Amino acid sequence: MDMNQLIKDLREKTGAGIMDCKKALTESKGVFDDALTALRKKGLADAAKKSTRATKEGLVAFCVVGNAGAIIELNCETDFVARTSEFQQLASQLSQKAASGELKTLEQAKPIVDAAVGKLGENMGMRRMDRFELKGPGLVAGYVHLGGKKGALIEVSSSGTEAAKSEVLAGLAKELLLQIVGFSPRYLTREEVPASEIEKEKEIYTALLRKEGKPEASIPNIVEGKINKLFYQSFCLLEQLSVRDNKTPVTHLIKEAGNKLGGPVAVTRFARYQLGE
DSSP: OOHHHHHHHHHHHHOOOHHHHHHHHHHTTTOHHHHHHHHHHTTOSOTTOOOOSOSSEEEEEEEEETTEEEEEEEEESOHHHHTSHHHHHHHHHHHHHHHHTSOOSHHHHHHHHHHHHHHHTSOOEEEEEEEEEOSSSEEEEEEEETTTTEEEEEEEEOSSHHHHTSHHHHHHHHHHHHHHHHHOOSBSSGGGSOHHHHHHHHHHHHHHHHHTTOOGGGHHHHHHHHIIIIIIHHHBGGGSBOTTTSSSBHHHHHHHHHHHHTSOOEEEEEEEEETTO
8 A cells, every 4th residue: 555545544544634644654664553553642643533434335234033143244336336225135135144144254245246246337345244143042133323334233141031032131232232333342341352452552541641741650550540441431342331321331231131030131242333444
């Protein structure tokens, strides 16, 4: 990728100025992630900001079949094609095949997609997919937002089959799907976060605090506080506050559902897609 494209991508991802992006890329010898970290250390990039300009058009779609469900991202060149009934039917077909287990890899989707390319007149491709299948009582549920621009799939376990069929569990799954799409968690728990990612965050917070002139002795404690409040609460689903009121912990909603059902309820996994991310 040429330098101009790297500068454009870095600017879209961080909101930093052109010259700042160019300098960061020059100093990092064109390594994008290193340039991004350098900008964050200087306070020139928002830690949580991602580009809102999708590099591809298309749809996020999901399907639930029995005790399994799948979510896919199908891309095309223009929003015009993404809004056609043919493209939407293709996305629906692929998500159904993925959920049923008929489609196991992206390579298996290629012949199906290629057959539609000639008819719709654009290059297309299935970019990614996730499939969840229950191994015990519970449910798999999905949700798409903004006409297929965002979506999520969730797996929730319950203590028995009756609880799995209840409106309480379905309501919890729906609320958590809205949470995932709205607040964009990347992990379920803090234990899932790679140690290397936490160390990088600590380096960034430390550099920013030194720039602010904070006493060196106080920096470690401040950094730990920021990791707990800013990072874990932003990016771990079970650390977040509810999208409902931004006050109630998500863990409280899960515990409340378990109390109503008379047995434990747990979120076992989720997937969140945003078109072009």
